[in-house]
Amino acid sequence: MSTRTTTQLGPIKRLWVEKKNRALVVMVGVFLVALFVPWSAPRVSAAVNEAFLMLGEYAREHVLLCLVPAFFIAGAITVFLNQQSVIKYLGPDAPKLVAYSVASVSGTILAVCSCTVLPLFKGIYKKGAGLGPAVSFLYSGPAINILAIILTAKVLGIQLGVARAVGAIVFAFLIGILMQLIFLKEDKERTTNAAMFQSFDDDTSRGIGKTIVYMASMVGILVFLNWAPSGGSVAWWDFLHQWKWAIAGLFGIVLVYSLVRWFTKSELSDWVKATRDFSVQILPLLFAGVLVAGFLLGRPGHMALIPESWVASLVGTNSIGSNLIASVAGALMYFATLTEVPIMQGLLGAGMNQGPALALLLAGPSLSLPSLLVIGGELGVKKTLVYVGLVVALSTAAGMIYGYLVA
Secondary structure: OHHHHHHHHHHHHHHHHHHHHHHHHHHHHHHHHHHHOOOOOHHHHHHHHHHHHHHHHHHHHHHHHHHHHHHHHHHHHHHHOOHHHHHHHHOOOOOHHHHHHHHHHHHHHHOOOOOOHHHHHHHHHHOOOOHHHHHHHHHHHHHOOHHHHHHHHHHHOHHHHHHHHHHHHHHHHHHHHHHHHHOHHHHHHHHOOHHHOOOOOOOOOOHHHHHHHHHHHHHHHHHHHOOOOOOOOOHHHHHHHHOHHHHHHHHHHHHHHHHHHHOOHHHHHHHHHHHHHHHHHHHHHHHHHHHHHHHHOOOOOOOOOOOHHHHHHHOOOOOHHHHHHHHHHHHHOOOOOOOHHHHHHHHHHOOOOHHHHHHHHHHOOOOOHHHHHHHHHHHOHHHHHHHHHHHHHHHHHHHHHHHHHHO
């Protein structure tokens, strides 16, 4: 008995020691930052202020209307979506054309920002989707935004709009396939290990039709609550924007009806718990990432630690260095939905070359420093670095090719 107890306490004690060591490292890091950063310097003070202003803006404009609905959808995917169906259409052994088409189209329909897509990505990944299709979904949601591509064409030119559309669609397929091939063995082991997935039982008593109505009502709420105006560029889009609250309300009525009529209290409790778990896992990392991004780069048009003029001055040519800088900068900056178009308009006016402009448009909306922290927590450092490397490398190459063609 005592031997067994001692054996069990060994791993627990090691975990406790590791946790304390990590806490100590964090405290030492905070102390060094507090000690050596010149907080009274005007630029540093402005950067600190900008970090919290950006966090406040993020909380007002993205958490309630974007992330909260996304968390509930992710919880529903985990609890109610049939796992075998997910594996059939999105698993590593699913037909490639079907898997990547479903993933890309699903992401495109949502048309959300790089942070809002994260809970949905985690939901389908935990449910058994292959790494490749899950990553295609992760990239396509923010990148293949129909209105953003239309606005890019109207504001920045038809050539850049078409190049962005073609590049984003190709990247969604190519990045997913490459990730699947690179980590094929690990991903097959993951999807054959039932312990890796949520333990909720799939309930098929409602039938596929009711499940589709339930899921579609939440997706409709998410999409129309965040329906942004086109600024007069697309009449029908602005018409829907005027009625977005009414449309979202209709989807809300459908959702309430389905919850009351088709679900038990136990099922609803499981759904709320899964939603809570996603929130606890994701929000702290997102908030930390927004603070860091705000401190370094700030909001568009506002001074932070790294001025926008520096970025513009480094991307004035179509060299590999300029395109690489644009891709890396895009991977770190946070773009709310559609904000990349006016930002790019300003950078192009400041002398940015067309090649780096495309590189930033392909890397920026799909990645951000806040989203990278969350992706790293789910996929691990190795897979995250490979994903970021693929996005940056392909965006850099696409920018150079496009810049050469339009020169």
